[in-house]
Amino acid sequence: MSGSRNVGPALVYLGLLGFMLTIWMALIEAPSMGDDWNAPESYRILFVHVPFAWVSFSGFALLFGGSLSWYIKRSERGWRFAIIGAQLGLLYSLGVLISGPIWGAAEWGVPWDFQDIRLNSFAVLAGVALFFALGEMNSEDTQQKRDTLSSVGIFGFGLVPLTYMATRWWQERHPGPLIGGGNEDSGVDPSILLIWMIGAASMQILFVGQALMTNRLLKTEQQLENLLSNLEDSI
């Protein structure tokens, strides 16, 4: 039992270690960019910005699956997964929304572009996770609340394919797809790809560890609430 309790923190430590390794590789191992970039050093932000974005979609997928599971099966586990998905989706999308505008300010000269569909659809997606997380935390736990938030989680997931395809359909300012883009601009230097993959794997491990810890936290809170409720009833 204590072994399984330690899996979450162990994965968190491992993921954080991998994240620090990614940063070290981005600073030391990644190739330098030429003068055709406005900010040839800030491009190293992208070694963590991109994995943050990939892993945020794991959070949105968990939010969608959990919401669906609650809506269809009234599953307590599904509801917990939806909460975990919203919280972690928000955490990783916050990482994207912090690092992206900083890089944009250095490279483009502006932190944001309201004409760019990718930027704005991702921001709305983060807003969905924020709405769910705040709504879950700040109101009484009723079935109506769960149904309302679940429907937000289910329909909000529709923004995921839109966000993914946005740079393929309407590329404005955000760079186009470098991996699996299917055009002549696709493709990336193998050393850059390696750092991205290490970053993505590390953050995915971190995500799983955080999800396990948050799941334990939510279960313990529920146990405490039930126990206190029983105590009150017996007085």
Place this chain on the structure above:
Amino acid sequence: MNDMLALATAYLALIALLIGHSIQTSRRLKLVEERLAAALAANERRSKNRNDGEPMQLTTMTNNVDFQEE
């Protein structure tokens, strides 16, 4: 924005975000587990005081803790 300043700001912000979230989650978990342990102990003491001849009361109540789990 200055090139190196942007790089340093972004990295520091992301490191703080991830480490801060991990510390906050583990603190919350520790706090809730301590509260649960204290509530269980209080429940046990109360049951002993009230039901000298009925030790099943505690078992029944603590089993109810998981009643909503699958």
